[in-house]
Amino acid sequence: MDRSLFGEWLDLGPIEDIPLRGARSVPVQGGEEIAVFRTGEGRVYALVNKCPHRAGPLSQGIVHGDKVACPLHNWVISLATGQAEGADIGCTPTIEVRVVSGRVQLKRAAVVGRAA
Amino acid sequence: MSRHWTPPADPADARPRLVVIGNGMAGCRAVEELLARDPDRYRITIIGAEPHVNYNRIMLSPLLAGEKSFDEIVINDAGWYEENKIALVSGDPAVAVDRRAKRVTTRSGAAIPYDKLLLATGSDPVIIPVPGHDLPGVVAFRELADVDAMLAAAEDGGEAVVIGGGLLGLEAAHGLSRRGMRVTVVHLMPTLMERQLDEAAGWLLKSSLEARGQTILTSASTREIYGGGRVEGVRLEDGREVPARLVVMAVGIRPNAALAREAGLEVGRGVVVDDHMVTSDPDVLAVGECAEHRGQCYGLVAPIWDMCRAVADGLTTGPRPYAGSAVSTKLKVSGIDVFSAGDLAGGAGCEDIVLRDAARGVYKRLIVQGERLVGAVLYGDTEDGNWYFQLLREGADIAPLRDNIIFGRAFAEGGAADPKDAVAALPDEAEICGCNGVCKGRIIAAIAEQGAATLDDVRALTKASASCGSCTGPVEALLASTLGESYAGERAVRTMCKCTSFGHGDVRREIVAQGMKSIPEVMHKLHWATPDGCASCRPALNYYLLCAWPGDYADDEQSRFVNERLHANIQKDGTYSVVPRMWGGITSPKELRAIADVVEKYDAKMVKVTGGQRLDIFGIRKEDLPAVWADLNAAGMVSGHAYGKALRTVKTCVGSEWCRFGTQDSTGLGVRLEQMSWGSWMPHKFKMAVSGCPRNCAEATIKDFGVICVDSGYELHVGGNGGIRLRGTDLLCKVETEAEAIEYCAAFVQLYREEAHYLERTAPWIERVGIEPIRARILDPASRGALAERFRQSQRHSQHDPWAQRARGRDRHLHHHLAEVRPKENA
Ligand code: SRM
Ligand SMILES: Cc1cc2nc3c(=O)[nH]c(=O)nc-3n(C[C@H](O)[C@H](O)[C@H](O)COP(=O)(O)OP(=O)(O)OC[C@H]3O[C@@H](n4cnc5c(N)ncnc54)[C@H](O)[C@@H]3O)c2cc1C
Numbered sequence: 017m018d019r020s021l022f023g024e025w026l027d028l029g030p031i032e033d034i035p036l037r038g039a040r041s042v043p044v045q046g047g048e049e050i051a052v053f054r055t056g057e058g059r060v061y062a063l064v065n066k067c068p069h070r071a072g073p074l075s076q077g078i079v080h081g082d083k084v085a086c087p088l089h090n091w092v093i094s095l096a097t098g099q100a101e102g103a104d105i106g107c108t109p110t111i112e113v114r115v116v117s118g119r120v121q122l123k124r125a126a127v128v129g130r131a132a
Numbered sequence: 133m134s135r136h137w138t139p140p141a142d143p144a145d146a147r148p149r150l151v152v153i154g155n156g157m158a159g160c161r162a163v164e165e166l167l168a169r170d171p172d173r174y175r176i177t178i179i180g181a182e183p184h185v186n187y188n189r190i191m192l193s194p195l196l197a198g199e200k201s202f203d204e205i206v207i208n209d210a211g212w213y214e215e216n217k218i219a220l221v222s223g224d225p226a227v228a229v230d231r232r233a234k235r236v237t238t239r240s241g242a243a244i245p246y247d248k249l250l251l252a253t254g255s256d257p258v259i260i261p262v263p264g265h266d267l268p269g270v271v272a273f274r275e276l277a278d279v280d281a282m283l284a285a286a287e288d289g290g291e292a293v294v295i296g297g298g299l300l301g302l303e304a305a306h307g308l309s310r311r312g313m314r315v316t317v318v319h320l321m322p323t324l325m326e327r328q329l330d331e332a333a334g335w336l337l338k339s340s341l342e343a344r345g346q347t348i349l350t351s352a353s354t355r356e357i358y359g360g361g362r363v364e365g366v367r368l369e370d371g372r373e374v375p376a377r378l379v380v381m382a383v384g385i386r387p388n389a390a391l392a393r394e395a396g397l398e399v400g401r402g403v404v405v406d407d408h409m410v411t412s413d414p415d416v417l418a419v420g421e422c423a424e425h426r427g428q429c430y431g432l433v434a435p436i437w438d439m440c441r442a443v444a445d446g447l448t449t450g451p452r453p454y455a456g457s458a459v460s461t462k463l464k465v466s467g468i469d470v471f472s473a474g475d476l477a478g479g480a481g482c483e484d485i486v487l488r489d490a491a492r493g494v495y496k497r498l499i500v501q502g503e504r505l506v507g508a509v510l511y512g513d514t515e516d517g518n519w520y521f522q523l524l525r526e527g528a529d530i531a532p533l534r535d536n537i538i539f540g541r542a543f544a545e546g547g548a549a550d551p552k553d554a555v556a557a558l559p560d561e562a563e564i565c566g567c568n569g570v571c572k573g574r575i576i577a578a579i580a581e582q583g584a585a586t587l588d589d590v591r592a593l594t595k596a597s598a599s600c601g602s603c604t605g606p607v608e609a610l611l612a613s614t615l616g617e618s619y620a621g622e623r624a625v626r627t628m629c630k631c632t633s634f635g636h637g638d639v640r641r642e643i644v645a646q647g648m649k650s651i652p653e654v655m656h657k658l659h660w661a662t663p664d665g666c667a668s669c670r671p672a673l674n675y676y677l678l679c680a681w682p683g684d685y686a687d688d689e690q691s692r693f694v695n696e697r698l699h700a701n702i703q704k705d706g707t708y709s710v711v712p713r714m715w716g717g718i719t720s721p722k723e724l725r726a727i728a729d730v731v732e733k734y735d736a737k738m739v740k741v742t743g744g745q746r747l748d749i750f751g752i753r754k755e756d757l758p759a760v761w762a763d764l765n766a767a768g769m770v771s772g773h774a775y776g777k778a779l780r781t782v783k784t785c786v787g788s789e790w791c792r793f794g795t796q797d798s799t800g801l802g803v804r805l806e807q808m809s810w811g812s813w814m815p816h817k818f819k820m821a822v823s824g825c826p827r828n829c830a831e832a833t834i835k836d837f838g839v840i841c842v843d844s845g846y847e848l849h850v851g852g853n854g855g856i857r858l859r860g861t862d863l864l865c866k867v868e869t870e871a872e873a874i875e876y877c878a879a880f881v882q883l884y885r886e887e888a889h890y891l892e893r894t895a896p897w898i899e900r901v902g903i904e905p906i907r908a909r910i911l912d913p914a915s916r917g918a919l920a921e922r923f924r925q926s927q928r929h930s931q932h933d934p935w936a937q938r939a940r941g942r943d944r945h946l947h948h949h950l951a952e953v954r955p956k957e958n959a
């Protein structure tokens with residue numbers, strides 16, 4: 017497995033591994049689990065896998081447009097900003113992510129920086 | 133067949149030698165650009181693998197379809213090379229580049245020296261290495277030779293399979309069906325042209341192609357190409373076989389960088405170049421599909437033209453950098469208009485503007501970021517494609533156009549009016565509802581003379597806005613302007629969600645009436661205001677379609693709440709609970725032992741007897757679920773659907789078998805009811821109970837369907853709810869035999885499945901519609917029989933244990949992490 021950790025970006029694997037309108041989780045040793053999302057339009061986002069409400073695993077929510085509905089109490093979180101939408105107030109950290117040649121990559125500093 | 137043509141040699145000619153490898157679109161265009169700047173600067177040689185002069189590759193599609201001849205698609209004929217004194221080596225590929233000696237060797241052994249070398253080797257078609265990929269009759273779609281092979285096969289008609297539903301595959305399919313072949317397109321992804329289109333446009337495209345007689349199989353993966361000595365067909369992963377005499381593989385392209393790699397140049401996905409198309413060797417340039425510029429490889433000609441200008445500038449008048457290109461795509465299938473541009477997978481903070489016009493088959497979606505247009509998908513009406521593309525490329529500020537930009541250039545630039553005023557200003561004859569041909573005057577009359585005060589009144593009286601709903605806005609504007617203050621504004625019927633103006637009932641009715649078979653189809657025909665709905669409407673639509681078309685509709689996993697996707701209940705700490713079915717509340721030592729083993733083996737934190745008479749295992753990690761299920765399956769247990777909008781438990785009491793008051797076999801009836809109905813998806817959860825006498829130990833009168841056994845038969849009770857708002861059941865009727873009890877139950881369940889709104893339990897459903905109409909439908913023998921039969925029909929497709937399927941490996945991705953990061957170990 018090519019999970020090169022030495023570059024600026026961490027390679028997670030091919031984009032097809034994330035279902036359209038879905039998400040996959042990425043645990044980080046010593047840090048917080050990350051959720052990587054792929055929207056119906058193919059946009060890719062990453063957030064800490066924790067709802068700002070009561071830490072629900074956002075990777076398990078229903079993805080619609082550029083948002084995810086938390087599986088625990090249905091808060092709707094913007095994938096772009098991590099902000100809760102509507103009347104709810106809270107924000108989950110976003111993680112820099114990119115897709116290069118069909119592979120998903122996380123910004124190393126953003127991930128490792130979060131790992132204590 | 134190699135052919136060399138060299139201009140007369142001139143020993144005194146000391147100009148630098150430019151050698152171009154690749155006699156295709158990019159190679160020749162770069163030379164044309166160069167000649168336009170300085171015709172005498174270089175001695176030029178072009179080396180081409182194909183035995184032809186330079187032709188227009190993109191016109192291979194019309195060539196295949198019979199819309200063009202080869203002569204018509206030649207860009208530069210033999211005379212062009214002679215006139216410009218370009219030496220042409222064709223049908224003889226370059227096989228090596230010696231950068232130290234500055235020399236190219238061809239397959240026939242010719243050694244050609246250069247001062248500057250330009251690589252323009254294009255791409256290779258990707259051939260997926262399934263068994264049989266090398267059988268005669270399997271072709272790619274890249275060169276003239278491929279088209280010749282396809283035309284030869286098409287002469288005898290018959291069946292063809294095109295693997296790949298992207299741009300190339302669909303153009304190949306179109307050409308072959310124009311040539312009289314019966315074509316099946318096999319596409320791995322759920323959406324055609326998924327790179328350029330979204331789900332909605334992909335669905336429209338699929339429908340149009342199907343209407344033209346092509347068979348389109350999406351989410352279909354090729355396992356092998358079979359045939360003895362020659363292609364006979366394609367076998368899919370799910371076992372289906374599609375016969376074919378010709379298989380076209382159009383699954384993608386890969387930059388052809390082999391020569392560059394062997395020559396030691398820097399190669400990523402393609403040959404890496406800087407903004408002047410110079411590779412890691414200052415005397416070697418690369419252009420076209422073989423080049424990788426700023427991490428990007430292109431597969432379309434427009435960027436290639438830009439690159440060629442940069443090459444020519446760099447080789448002559450002075451470098452002017454190439455900064456990358458935005459791309460747009462059009463499908464070249466006559467009569468089908470598809471346009472896509474920019475970044476549909478754009479960055480953060482994008483918003484969508486969507487227009488759907490089902491009557492005209494039009495779908496438009498613009499992707500806006502801040503005040504800039506970053507992407508566009510157009511289907512059915514692509515007239516404004518170039519305008520959008522221009523706004524996109526220029527990064528124009530679209531704020532002044534924003535409200536009307538989706539309607540196109542003429543409208544947006546013509547000055548926007550308030551839509552309400554615009555409707556008020558219309559003449560009485562103006563048509564408001566295109567579907568039902570209702571004009572403004574008729575609607576005003578319904579409001580002013582017939583007393584219509586709500587949208588639903590107008591729909592009932594005139595049919596306006598009752599079909600596709602796209603004129604809901606104007607109708608409401610007319611209500612508001614005619615009624616003034618007294619218009620309540622809101623529809624009496626609540627809409628499903630903010631994505632649509634329709635209520636649940638409207639949507640359910642239209643799905644059946646219009647025979648709609650997929651979520652994108654419903655969203656299109658009913659004019660959804662969002663591209664892919666929201667977390668409320670997607671699960672509802674998925675259920676309505678599943679209920680309307682059992683066996684036919686392919687469930688959309690991503691439209692399900694996590695519990696139904698993972699077939700377990702999510703807990704507040706992100707672990708899951710697992711509840712196996714215990715038919716009628718009965719268990720056995722074997723089952724109990726298996727449950728005990730699972731609890732220990734997977735370190736479950738708790739086992740609990742539920743309020744539904746079965747055992748709940750808590751604290752299972754999503755990674756362990758398939759293994760837990762496999763263990764439970766091995767002891768004969770299946771999913772209890774404790775997580776589903778589905779049949780949950782059937783509680784029973786001990787009944788006549790043991791109890792001194794028992795009148796009937798309540799336990800047995802409970803088990804039989806559960807066996808009949810398990811696995812069925814419903815609008816909400818559905819619980820049953822059977823009590824052996826009116827003491828009602830199974831609490832049957834607070835269940836969705838409850839049976840109280842009495843000496844003379846069975847009392848059937850419906851619509852009970854023990855939940856948030858306690859509601860006792862209504863007595864539906866009394867029947868004499870157990871068989872009748874089961875039949876009535878099937879009919880009631882089906883009526884609920886077909887008519888309740890998503891997330892409406894039986895109690896609120898019955899309160900909304902009243903028990904009488906329900907009773908009438910169940911008591912009428914013909915209607916009851918039909919309902920029960922539809923339920924049995926649907927159950928034939930749903931009684932598969934989802935746990936067993938997943939224990940065998942289905943949806944594996946749901947249980948595994950995408951990757952793991954261990955910074956400490958690697959840093
Ligand atoms: C496990 C269990 C409690 C227990 O330990 O006994 C339970 C647990 C939950 N119930 Fe329940 N209910 C359980 C029996 C009941 C019962 C009793 C019954 O079925 O006889 C009721 C009242 C009867 C009824 O439904 O009419 C009941 C009324 C509810 C309600 C309110 C429903 C309503 O219509 O008002 C909810 C909330 C909902 O569904 O939206 C709910 C929701 C839940 C959820 C799913 C909450 C959630 O969304 O996470 C709990 C899931 C726990 C889990 O992970 O398994 N549970 N729940 C029972 C599982 C029964 C089973 O074997 O499947
Ligand atoms: C059927 C079809 C339809 C298309 N339709 C469109 C469209 O509508 N719009 C659009 O923008 N794009 C379209 N394209 C894509 C477009 O044709 C390509 O982007 C373009 O041709 C790429 O130009 P190129 O010069 O890089 O590669 P090519 O045109 O493929 O030229 C490369 C040439 O190099 C030759 N070569 C390779 N290796 C060697 C070697 N070692 N020695 C000598 N010669 C070599 C090849 O034989 C080939 O002739 C289509 C492509 C196909 C196949």
Ligand code: SF4
Pocket residue numbers: none
């Ligand atoms: S009663 Fe409330 S807390 Fe208890 S299981 Fe049901 S939903 Fe959860």
Ligand code: FES
Pocket residue numbers: 067068069070071072086087088089090091
């Ligand atoms: S934890 Fe996400 S909504 Fe409560």
